Amino acid sequence: DADVTQTPRNRITKTGKRIMLECSQTKGHDRMYWYRQDPGLGLRLIYYSFDVKDINKGEISDGYSVSRQAQAKFSLSLESAIPNQTALYFCATSEVSGRGGAFFGQGTRLTVV
């Protein structure tokens, strides 16, 4: 099993719909992140959480919300999807110490039509 698992892997949804992307990890890491990737823009941070009771906004949090249900689970929601949220979304985890870097899921390709 993958260390960081994202579901779904691909999703097409309609404008205005609510959608949730899920992430679970078996690394035992406290820190979890959601990024989106757009061509030519690299990875941009949406939200991050350093423990179960900690939620922080990233660079582009507008239009998104998150929930840290447990140490191993971190969900990203689009309350009312819009076409410019079409992107590749990645969940990642890391240790508090930062040693070993971050571990990434395989990504969720989201298309909003």
Place this chain on the structure above:
Amino acid sequence: SQQGEEDPQALSIQEGENATMNCSYKTSINNLQWYRQNSGRGLVHLILIRSNEREKHSGRLRVTLDTSKKSSSLLITASRAADTASYFCATAGQAGTALIFGKGTTLSVSS
């Protein structure tokens, strides 16, 4: 805005040649990391260099860090076609700050 900026945006070389990518950042860091991404897949951590280190090696990878210039470079020696990928630098600030990525360098190695 993004912390790291890689240069060049794209790099094409022949197998056996060395590939050098640069990263500049804006604020003080705890460490700087390099990642690799094969097309459309998750990023894979390559190497981490701490702010008090100047150079680090891992196999064919060599990373340097110049905190006075707020810049880092990644050198891949004797490139192979399998090195074709996008490479990203990411910076970690002091405790309590998240990992911030740059826009990446796309490397193409032709045989």
